[in-house]
Amino acid sequence: MPTTDLGKLKGVFGISPAVMQRAAAVSLLSFVFFLLMMGGFYWRQNMGYFLLATAFLVVNILTLLGWIAIRRRTVQVYEQGFQFKGVRAGWEDIRDVERGAYGLKINKKDGASIELPAAIDRLDAIAAIISAETARVRNGDVQGN
Numbered sequence: 001m002p003t004t005d006l007g008k009l010k011g012v013f014g015i016s017p018a019v020m021q022r023a024a025a026v027s028l029l030s031f032v033f034f035l036l037m038m039g040g041f042y043w044r045q046n047m048g049y050f051l052l053a054t055a056f057l058v059v060n061i062l063t064l065l066g067w068i069a070i071r072r073r074t075v076q077v078y079e080q081g082f083q084f085k086g087v088r089a090g091w092e093d094i095r096d097v098e099r100g101a102y103g104l105k106i107n108k109k110d111g112a113s114i115e116l117p118a119a120i121d122r123l124d125a126i127a128a129i130i131s132a133e134t135a136r137v138r139n140g141d142v143q144g145n
Helices: 017-044 047-071 123-138
Strands: 007-013 075-078 081-084 087-090 094-100 103-108 113-117
Touching: 007 123, 017 047, 075 123, 094 123, 103 123
Parallel strands: none
Antiparallel strands: 007 075, 075 081, 081 087, 094 103, 103 113
């Protein structure tokens, strides 16, 4: 397992499969409608079909680009902290964790906060790990015993 300044990697949490499935469904449907509108343009020679086909193609491309971008968002949990989108936080730096409809908001002691989107898989498990580890550090059990 890789080792960093936060210790050994304990777990990686990626994007929820449900979110990925929705993106795939939107991409597939927009491509089907693109093909249907191109067929309509071919048979009817009406510019409205071409404009609709173009709109569905744009939706498809944007969905695929978003899908690729969101797949890279992962939360890495280490022995002594976690990392999300290049932001690292040790357990001793975290004040509390708030759960909301938007996802998780992790408040740091310096006043900054890190927001994990609801699209991340198993947010409840991440919140439980962060809460347990910060409580352990607050209680003085620094070695993890």
